Amino acid sequence: MNVFIIGTGLIGGSFALDLKQVMPKVKIFGIDAKEEHLQQALETGIIDAEANFSDLCNAELVYLAIPVDAAIKLLPEILELVPENCVVIDTGSTKEKICQLVADHPKRRNFLAAHPIAGTEFSGPSAAINGLFSKKTNIICEVEKTAFKLQEKALEIFHSVGMRIRYMDPASHDRHIAYVSHLSHISSFMLGKTVLEKEKNERDIFDLAGSGFASTVRLAKSSPAMWTPIFAQNKDNVLETLDEYISNLSHFRELLSKDNFEEVFSEMDKTNHIKSVLNGITENEPLKKLENGK
Amino acid sequence: MNVFIIGTGLIGGSFALDLKQVMPKVKIFGIDAKEEHLQQALETGIIDAEANFSDLCNAELVYLAIPVDAAIKLLPEILELVPENCVVIDTGSTKEKICQLVADHPKRRNFLAAHPIAGTEFSGPSAAINGLFSKKTNIICEVEKTAFKLQEKALEIFHSVGMRIRYMDPASHDRHIAYVSHLSHISSFMLGKTVLEKEKNERDIFDLAGSGFASTVRLAKSSPAMWTPIFAQNKDNVLETLDEYISNLSHFRELLSKDNFEEVFSEMDKTNHIKSVLNGITENEPLKKLENGK
Structure with missing residues (x-):
């Protein structure tokens, strides 16, 4: 399968690394506004080759992992360039604007709006790590607007890299x-x-x-x-x-x-309850548990 | 050496565990307002025996690790009870009030005001861990008001459990x-x-x-x-x-x-600089580094 990673940073790079583990025959092409990122991504084996937009006609999967303002500028053109059997997955932290933008795009069914709840505070190809998506939630919006075959293709990959899926409307x-x-x-x-x-x-x-x-x-x-x-x-x-x-x-x-310390106590006491909510998250973060020395 | 831990929770308990590593012959007595904490501390080997205030006449070191309101209530009495060769170390996160409180206490020279910058969000004896103080900063206030021999005794122990010392005035x-x-x-x-x-x-x-x-x-x-x-x-x-x-x-x-996004960017950009400040901290937190998956 020909996969195009647009934006070879933390998210795009980590996705490429995981794909190589679960799909040994995958061929990964990189597109990035920063030439030095492409070089780093090539040198570290994140991508197999550099590419540009004119190559997107050969794409079977496009993974768009760039800042959300750039994503909005590029997505309509990307959709126009990809073939019918290609799914274009975005990864941005906002979903309403991008879904509105392509609502009436003739190739809307090639687009899958996603948001993987995964990351670190670092960025760039050097921040890419194996297994970043394991046991993380992937939020998918407006799944019904994506062609069924392409949903299937994307979901199979999400599952294979260990993600849990949750469906939501963009708002x-x-x-x-x-x-x-x-x-x-x-x-x-x-x-x-x-x-x-x-x-x-x-x-x-x-x-x-x-x-x-x-x-x-x-x-x-x-x-x-x-x-x-x-x-x-x-x-x-x-x-x-x-x-x-x-x-x-x-x-x-x-x-x-x-000096209302009774209420100061109560404010904190009521919020302590966040422990039980967070336990679910930290259970999926084995390295966070270590941090507590336990 | 007879060490009395008053408050056998995260801080007191972890200190006891470290002391046992560096001073195999130490005998550790526990005092705690909560009987179940004492039981837990005994069962897990944090303390060797339960004790109460009347036993403090045999103390060579008292480690006070209780909430700062309780510390202020108990410190004057503790100082009265301990013998001349005993150093009483507190660990509270506030230093001005406690230093003012005992400024004119006849046994002021038996007291060392300290604040170990160590901990987790957990509490109680079950939260006590080995090595909590390794490479952590211990702030000592008004060191000149503690008897020299007792400063020496305390500093030797702080160094042996791996702490760095920093001196500061309480304010x-x-x-x-x-x-x-x-x-x-x-x-x-x-x-x-x-x-x-x-x-x-x-x-x-x-x-x-x-x-x-x-x-x-x-x-x-x-x-x-x-x-x-x-x-x-x-x-x-x-x-x-x-x-x-x-x-x-x-x-x-x-x-x-x-919509002043130029300034929104600038606000974050200027604060990004915190990276270099935090690097120093995370270097001393090997488990934090793991968390970043690097």
């Missing part, structure tokens, strides 16, 4: 993911900003910060080029989550300033 | 730690609250949340009984950090609402 996806992903990134970036602004002497941060701070601020290492268009495309939902977050922080601040 | 400690620890906990608790409130159907959180969310919200699993008195004792500093954090979040919200 629900964007609303939910604003809470469990987009807001986390902003909270982490602004926490990093707050501490960096205060602690001009970085040596102090280094010495006093423990693994708790490192964990909370980890997402502030993420790529602004990837995240700015996500926030732009999901602006309304993200603003709503931010308003609620700021309101909760302000309420906590008020309780503290008024 | 600086509380101000800095508000930024790199206390604020992280509030940001994480309120993030957890925001998501839990919205997502009444928890199955949705579980399915859509990835390791990024788990990381950012990890500290929301922490013990409210431990954290409420910390926020109370460090109220002024914590309020200041919260005000700055809320202000940064509100500013980001405004940029987003006005």
